[in-house]
Amino acid sequence: NAGVTQTPKFRVLKTGQSMTLLCAQDMNHEYMYWYRQDPGMGLRLIHYSVGEGTTAKGEVPDGYNVSRLKKQNFLLGLESAAPSQTSVYFCASSPLPTGARVQPQHFGDGTRLSIL
Amino acid sequence: DQQVKQNSPSLSVQEGRISILNCDYTNSMFDYFLWYKKYPAEGPTFLISISSIKDKNEDGRFTVFLNKSAKHLSLHIVPSQPGDSAVYFCAASPTGTASKLTFGTGTRLQVTL
Numbered sequence: 001n002a003g004v005t006q007t008p009k010f011r012v013l014k015t016g017q018s019m020t021l022l023c024a025q026d027m028n029h030e031y032m033y034w035y036r037q038d039p040g041m042g043l044r045l046i047h048y049s050v051g052e053g054t055t056a057k058g059e060v061p062d063g064y065n066v067s068r069l070k071k072q073n074f075l076l077g078l079e080s081a082a083p084s085q086t087s088v089y090f091c092a093s094s095p096l097p098t099g100a101r102v103q104p105q106h107f108g109d110g111t112r113l114s115i116l
Numbered sequence: 117d118q119q120v121k122q123n124s125p126s127l128s129v130q131e132g133r134i135s136i137l138n139c140d141y142t143n144s145m146f147d148y149f150l151w152y153k154k155y156p157a158e159g160p161t162f163l164i165s166i167s168s169i170k171d172k173n174e175d176g177r178f179t180v181f182l183n184k185s186a187k188h189l190s191l192h193i194v195p196s197q198p199g200d201s202a203v204y205f206c207a208a209s210p211t212g213t214a215s216k217l218t219f220g221t222g223t224r225l226q227v228t229l
Binding site for chain 2: 003033035040043044045048059090093094097101102104106108110
């Protein structure tokens with residue numbers, strides 16, 4: 001079971017460069033999310049999607065764009081990378097809630113991104 | 117403004133003893149709470165959850181307690197095992213919000229022999 005797969009696992013960029021992080025899930029989940037994790041902080045939500053073709057802003061969306069053209073994929077883009085975007089990025093997915101019950105999110109193993 | 121707080125960055129417990137990890141929240145709209153476990157170089161994995169209509173949920177060695185009036189929850193691990201050594205994150209969500217989670221900063225648990 002692949003679950004949630006993130007590519008690449010590591011990347012080093014120079015300030016001003018652009019890149020796209022790819023997240024793929026094979027669980028047919030409706031919801032997908034991008035988080036960043038920084039030292040001494042919890043995971044913070046960047047953007048999320050409630051279905052194919054939809055995206056919405058999370059807690060820290062500035063400097064990032066996302067797209068969900070296919071249900072199984074959720075892309076995170078950095079148009080002009082900045083050192084403040086050095087972080088570990090996690091993608092997650094979850095199925096639709098069951099009644100009032102929130103469904104747990106399933107996470108990928110992360111992408112470690114360094115911006116010089 | 118940290119809406120979910122884990123005030124203990126680290127905790128050390130002997131194998132076989134009880135581990136108690138604490139979490140406080142400030143947002144009254146949170147009504148579903150989850151604990152995740154994270155090993156180095158891996159993503160968080162779901163451990164256990166609790167709805168605000170309950171005050172306790174148990175799954176094997178793991179029990180989560182919720183005190184709504186105090187806006188406090190705790191995770192008990194009994195007995196603790198060396199494989200439990202990891203970072204534990206508390207997370208909270210209001211229902212009806214696309215299951216968006218707000219995470220605490222994590223507590224690093226070390227279970228010693």
